[in-house]
Amino acid sequence: MMEEKKQTFDANEAALLVEELNESFRTGKTKSYEWRVSQLKGIEKMVVEREKDICEALYKDLSKPEYEAFISEIAMVKSSCEEALKELKQWMKPEKAKTSMATYPSSAEIVSEPLGAVLVISTWNYPFSLSVKPVIGAITAGNAVVLKPSEIAPATSSLLSKLFEEYLDRSAVRVVEGGVLETTALLDQKWDKIFYTGSPRVGRIVMTAAAKHLTPVVLELGGKCPAVIDSDVDLQVTVRRIIAGKWQLNNGQACISVDYIITTKEFAPKLIDALRKGIEEFFGTDPMESKDISCIVSSNHFSRLESLMDDYKVFNKIVVGGQRNQKKLKIAPTIFLDVPGDSQLMQEEIFGPLLPIITVENVKDSIDLINSKPKPLTAYLFTNNEKLKNNFVQSVSSGGMVINDTVLHVTVSSLPFGGVGESGMGSYHGKFSFDAFSHKKAVLYRSFSGDASVRYPPYTPEKQKLIRAVMNGGIFDIILALMGF
Numbered sequence: 486m487m488e489e490k491k492q493t494f495d496a497n498e499a500a501l502l503v504e505e506l507n508e509s510f511r512t513g514k515t516k517s518y519e520w521r522v523s524q525l526k527g528i529e530k531m532v533v534e535r536e537k538d539i540c541e542a543l544y545k546d547l548s549k550p551e552y553e554a555f556i557s558e559i560a561m562v563k564s565s566c567e568e569a570l571k572e573l574k575q576w577m578k579p580e581k582a583k584t585s586m587a588t589y590p591s592s593a594e595i596v597s598e599p600l601g602a603v604l605v606i607s608t609w610n611y612p613f614s615l616s617v618k619p620v621i622g623a624i625t626a627g628n629a630v631v632l633k634p635s636e637i638a639p640a641t642s643s644l645l646s647k648l649f650e651e652y653l654d655r656s657a658v659r660v661v662e663g664g665v666l667e668t669t670a671l672l673d674q675k676w677d678k679i680f681y682t683g684s685p686r687v688g689r690i691v692m693t694a695a696a697k698h699l700t701p702v703v704l705e706l707g708g709k710c711p712a713v714i715d716s717d718v719d720l721q722v723t724v725r726r727i728i729a730g731k732w733q734l735n736n737g738q739a740c741i742s743v744d745y746i747i748t749t750k751e752f753a754p755k756l757i758d759a760l761r762k763g764i765e766e767f768f769g770t771d772p773m774e775s776k777d778i779s780c781i782v783s784s785n786h787f788s789r790l791e792s793l794m795d796d797y798k799v800f801n802k803i804v805v806g807g808q809r810n811q812k813k814l815k816i817a818p819t820i821f822l823d824v825p826g827d828s829q830l831m832q833e834e835i836f837g838p839l840l841p842i843i844t845v846e847n848v849k850d851s852i853d854l855i856n857s858k859p860k861p862l863t864a865y866l867f868t869n870n871e872k873l874k875n876n877f878v879q880s881v882s883s884g885g886m887v888i889n890d891t892v893l894h895v896t897v898s899s900l901p902f903g904g905v906g907e908s909g910m911g912s913y914h915g916k917f918s919f920d921a922f923s924h925k926k927a928v929l930y931r932s933f934s935g936d937a938s939v940r941y942p943p944y945t946p947e948k949q950k951l952i953r954a955v956m957n958g959g960i961f962d963i964i965l966a967l968m969g970f
Contacts, residue, residue, distance in 0.1 A: 494663055494666075499670040506631065517627075524624045525569050526570070529567070531648050539558065546639065547738075553733065558611055565918070579928070595927060595928070597626070598923065599628045599923065600628055601629070603631075604676045605620055605633065606668065607634050607635055608683045610740075610836075611735065612638035616634050618913070623922045624658070625918065630658055632659070646660040672694035675700065677700070682740075685707070691704065703921055704911065705902075706908050708740075708744075708861040709831075709833075710743060710865065711744065711747055712727060712746050712866075716752040717868060718867045723759075730742060731838070731840055736778050740862050741862055741885075745841045746841070747848075748845075749848055756842070760805060772806070790838075803819060804822045820842060821841040852876065852881060856880070860882050860907060862884040864885075865887050865888075865890075
């Protein structure tokens with residue numbers, strides 16, 4: 486019996502898909518409050534009913550511990566759904582806007598309207614939450630949406646395709662699986678917005694493709710996220726939070742994980758000793774056997790990390806860890822001390838369990854060091870010094886910032902999450918997700934009264950005086966102009 490040939494998804498298929506979604510959008514159904522709510526409830530139901538399947542897929546792809554999968558993937562999606570369902574009516578209401586004397590009498594408002602058919606291209610490190618959360622934003626704003634999950638997390642990608650088919654409206658919400666060919670076919674199409682999460686390299690490809698159609702983009706990228714640690718901190722709490730923001734975070738495979746630490750030469754030995762003890766407390770004497778730490782996602786990524794470790798400039802700088810097992814795709818939490826600034830470890834985003842510590846004479850010097858590099862997605866500072874806190878906030882440009890903790894800013898939906906410069910553009914989470922997929926339409930309302938002759942020819946000196954008074958906004962000047970002075 487011949488094996489059934491799998492249908493390829495090419496540019497023609499992609500064009501047909503976009504047309505189907507545009508037709509669905511043009512019916513107006515995705516704009517209704519009822520449709521949006523029904524899809525959000527569908528996602529909420531999906532997460533509750535299929536939690537076990539989601540955890541199993543995440544374990545297959547990343548050996549992600551169930552606890553971590555629940556906190557960082559399932560709970561995040563549920564929370565986004567709950568907030569959207571609670572706030573959607575308010576988000577959809579037009580915002581009142583002030584008018585000027587020049588338009589009197591009038592009223593104005595800002596109307597949030599959906600963009601149309603949008604494309605979400607997600608990544609592999611949090612393959613469930615980073616796929617579904619942007620889709621929630623697209624739905625709340627009233628768009629038709631296509632999700633392209635990452636092929637590097639195949640179990641989660643396959644599950645998302647099945648779950649979306651089962652729980653959501655196929656005429657307006659679709660999943661396309663595949664790799665580079667399928668993504669290219671999708672990018673060749675005209676979309677009303679593209680939302681991409683991933684690397685700056687691919688972000689440039691996405692932006693180039695979008696530019697052909699003048700399609701706006703949100704790029705959630707990454708960068709080298711620094712953590713500056715002062716010597717006046719509560720060391721035990723600091724170390725626990727650094728470990729949580731590095732190795733508990735998908736074993737460092739996260740865009741907001743701590744990429745490198747900056748501290749003083751004097752404080753570094755004390756910090757390293759505390760980190761060594763903290764790693765042992767959390768992951769045991771042999772972290773390679775720990776079930777509470779994720780594996781490296783693929784052999785390609787393992788090889789990339791291995792080459793960073795084996796670089797002749799840094800291999801002798803390891804002070805903690807260094808164990809690896811290619812067969813199991815495991816690398817232990819590994820700390821380096823004072824690696825050269827021109828090493829690959831300090832030139833590219835690490836995205837793994839390797840953590841360089843860079844020392845400076847004075848903790849204030851860390852600001853210049855951070856600012857000498859491309860702007861990071863997040864910057865962290867641990868200190869009790871109020872002056873240093875204020876200086877750090879004012880002087881360091883980054884997508885986000887956390888003082889005396891790591892990563893928790895992503896749980897605060899009232900804060901926008903996004904990058905700046907090399908770390909991305911645009912933001913989402915909470916209402917910012919709704920806004921990311923909406924057009925803010927300016928609407929001015931006037932009646933047929935108040936039709937002043939001053940705006941029409943002939944342009945007399947009297948009219949000129951009056952229009953200048955109106956534009957200057959001074960009521961006294963307007964009265965004088967009307968009196969002929």
